[in-house]
Amino acid sequence: MTAPYSPRRLPTSRFETLRGLRAHALQWEGDARRPLRVLLHGWMDVAASFQFLVDAFADDAPVLAIDWRGFGDSAPSGADAYWFADYAADLDAWLHLLSPDAPVDLIAHSMGGNVAMLYAGVRPERVRRLVNLEGYGLPDSPPAAAPERMRRWLDELQAPAQLKPYPSLDAVAARLRKTNPRLTADKAAWLAQHWTAQGADGQYHLKADPAHKRSHAVPYRKAEALAIWARIAAPTLLVEGEDDALRLFWADRYPRSDLEERLAVVPSLQQHRLADCGHMLHHDQPEALAQVIEAFLA
Numbered sequence: 001m002t003a004p005y006s007p008r009r010l011p012t013s014r015f016e017t018l019r020g021l022r023a024h025a026l027q028w029e030g031d032a033r034r035p036l037r038v039l040l041h042g043w044m045d046v047a048a049s050f051q052f053l054v055d056a057f058a059d060d061a062p063v064l065a066i067d068w069r070g071f072g073d074s075a076p077s078g079a080d081a082y083w084f085a086d087y088a089a090d091l092d093a094w095l096h097l098l099s100p101d102a103p104v105d106l107i108a109h110s111m112g113g114n115v116a117m118l119y120a121g122v123r124p125e126r127v128r129r130l131v132n133l134e135g136y137g138l139p140d141s142p143p144a145a146a147p148e149r150m151r152r153w154l155d156e157l158q159a160p161a162q163l164k165p166y167p168s169l170d171a172v173a174a175r176l177r178k179t180n181p182r183l184t185a186d187k188a189a190w191l192a193q194h195w196t197a198q199g200a201d202g203q204y205h206l207k208a209d210p211a212h213k214r215s216h217a218v219p220y221r222k223a224e225a226l227a228i229w230a231r232i233a234a235p236t237l238l239v240e241g242e243d244d245a246l247r248l249f250w251a252d253r254y255p256r257s258d259l260e261e262r263l264a265v266v267p268s269l270q271q272h273r274l275a276d277c278g279h280m281l282h283h284d285q286p287e288a289l290a291q292v293i294e295a296f297l298a
Helices: 047-056 084-098 111-122 143-156 169-179 185-195 222-229 245-253 256-263 286-297
Strands: 012-018 021-028 037-040 063-066 104-109 127-133 196-198 204-206 236-241 269-274
Touching: 012 084, 021 047, 021 084, 037 047, 037 084, 037 111, 047 063, 047 185, 047 286, 063 084, 084 111, 104 111, 111 127, 111 222, 127 286, 169 185, 169 204, 185 196, 222 256, 236 245, 236 286, 245 256, 269 286
Parallel strands: 037 063, 037 104, 104 127, 127 236, 236 269
Antiparallel strands: 012 021, 021 063, 196 204
């Protein structure tokens, strides 16, 4: 068994009741004179996933990583599905609590990046700098697809959503490394402890509400995304891995030309591509990513 990764900066857990739900975040103390960095994780991930990136930061800025509702140690919503608007509202509630008078730096991965772009366009005064780690949005949903989308969602509601359990933490770590071969054994062992919890059946269950697996009944509209992204006032940095996750995952359903069209409306945008990286940039190259982020935030 591989010894787990040993963190350099240890966080504390913070629990708050926000919008009627018990919400959890990890907090790394730092120089309060620096802007707060708020980290937003992706789909089927947890706040602890950012530990390697926080350890790689050279400065001592305060950092807070939230668990989205239904992930990590935040309570599930109890609803049949999860929506981007709810995530944005949860972020708004956190920021009103944490930094009511000063804008923050948002660093957000994948789904979290999608929420951050949405939030920064709707509440531009609340964001000082925005770092989007492969948060591309979704392919446009044409109106003609709406009936089938709603039908698929209704069909999925007929059976309970389920997530596969694992017999041991070693099995969880092996699953993480299968998904991301760049993930080192010590980091996988550490993440396994935070990505799952042992149940009464002795097995290890993901810290995620299975309802997250359901498709969305609400379509994603490219035109709405363009209108919102165009209102982003914060200098924005899009960081991507050289593996080109957009092409690998979406293929022709979401071509690069579509993304570039969307990015063109963001008023102040920089782009950076990290070598030897897949979609999980903060796991694959946390030191290199930290350098890029800190240079941009400065």
